[in-house]
Amino acid sequence: MMVPKLRFSEFKGKWQSDLFGNVVTNKSAKYNPSTEEEDLPCLEMDSISQEDGRILHIYSAKQQASIKNRFSxxxxxxxxxxxxxxxxxxxxxxGVCSSEVWVLHGLNINNKFLFHYVQTNKFIECANKSSGSKMPRADWSVVSSEMMSFPQEKEQAKIADFLSSVDEKISLLNKQYGLFCRYKKGMIQKIFSQEVRFKDDSGNEFPEWEEVELKQIAIKVNTKNRDNSVSTVLTNSATQGIVSQESYFEREIVTESNLTGYYVVRIGDFVYNPRISSTAPVGPIKMNELTQGVMSPLYTVFRFEKGLLKFYQYFLESSVWHDYMKSVANSGARHDRMNISGADFFGLPVPQPFEEEQTKIAKFLSTLDEKIAVKKAELDKLKTWKQGLLQQMFV
Known part of the structure; x- marks a missing residue:
């Protein structure tokens, strides 16, 4: 019998406690796509976002092959x-959902209260006492045996309503953040397809863009870490850019003793992985903005000798560049298992606008990045605040 650290003043007394399995059920009816006539919205694991309770994708139940769990x-x-x-x-x-998703329903508690309870560290830690290492799954026999504390119905409703109002604010910020990101993506497409052009300070149009081969303005970097003088190991993340290997994998993958064959990467160098799938002829091309470090020789490192780095950073992330690369890889002329050879890569055409226009483009897109970063910081701060509330409002 316990009470939370943070509580609405009108409520007194201790909370009740019982086994989670006595308070909540995970029993749900099944849905077989091959025998059911009715089609229903279907949620798979990738339908659900991480940490914020949003639905990302909805599938057709009839188009699925496996047995699903029904939910209301x-x-x-x-x-x-x-x-x-x-x-x-x-x-x-x-609708219906993957069998990898529990359908939970409160027996003695409010479902909205339950929704916020499963977000607490206490519940997540319990669910992580799972079986399997590569594909761990929460074990219902473990979770259902844990004790859960909960208040009377009116207090449950008050807690759920308050936290739902916080969720609404998070949802609003998420939408604003998404709009900024989509706007930036759209503007990058318009700028590098030259649908949108900038003018000089006098209002005059800039000259037409020239096109040069990448090797005319950039060089391949193959400086090896022969004396082991550089020890920070970097990796290339499609979503995070160039990051330290230790923070990305949360463990050390290589040791200093075997870094002699690695390439030294300076700040401002670009990195890509030429070993590619059928959907991407070249992996993510990212500029190192973190620190000087070393990267595996499996990556290709190159450095611009001409042009504005930020301009080319945005260009190499644009769909204009990636769409062209896909067309080259699919053409067959310069194509081997969906890879583009190093020579072909450095022979690819890149734009070379007038330098003043490069600067204006980079400044415009950098301003958008700053606004996106501010909105992301607001969102992260609100999410952190909510996590703090969860830990204090539940026992």
Missing amino acids: SGDVLFGKLRPYLRKYILAPFN
Whole structure:
């Protein structure tokens, strides 16, 4: 019998406690796509975002092959596969979901209260006491055996309503952040397809863009770390850019003793992975803005000798560049297992606008990046505040 650290003043007394399995059920009816006539919205694991309860994709149940769990509007869905991903939603409609998703329904508690409870560190830690190492799954026998504390119905409702109002603010910031990101992506497309052009300070149009081969303005870097003087190991992340290997993998992959064959990468150097899939002829091309470090020789490192770095950083992230690379890889003329050879890569054409226009483009897009960063910081701060509330408002 306990009370939370943070509580609404009108409520007194201790909370009740019981086994989670006595308070919540995970039993749900099944749906077989091959025998059911009715099609329903289907949520798979990738349908649910991490940590913020949003639905990313909705599939057709009839187009799925495996047996699904049915759920009703108001049920709490929790991804039991790799529970540390924190995938949960309060179902806004009737539908079906992957068998890797628990359909939770409160027996003695409010479902909205339950929705916020499954977001607490206490519940996540319990769900992580799972079986399997490569594909860990939460174990219902473990979770259902844990004690859960909960207040009377009126206090449950008050807590749920308050935290739902916080969620609404998070949702609004998420939408604003998404709009900024989409606007930037659209402007990059328009700028590098030259649908949008900038003018000089006098209002005059800049000269037409020239086109040069990449090798005319950039060089391949193959300086090896022969004396082991550089020890920071970097890696190339499609979403995070150039990051330290230790922070990305949360462990050390290589040691200083075997860094002699690695390439030294300076700040301002660009890196890509030429070993590619059928959907991307070349991996993400990112500029190192972090620190001087070393990267595996599996990566290709190059350095611009002419042009504005920020301009080419944005260009190499644009769909204009990637769409052209796909067309080259698919053409067959310069194509081997969907890879582009080093010689072909450095022979690819890149734009070379007048330097003043490069500067204006880079400044414009950098301003958008700053606005996106501010909005992201606001969002992260609100999410952190909510996490603090969760830990203090639940026992």
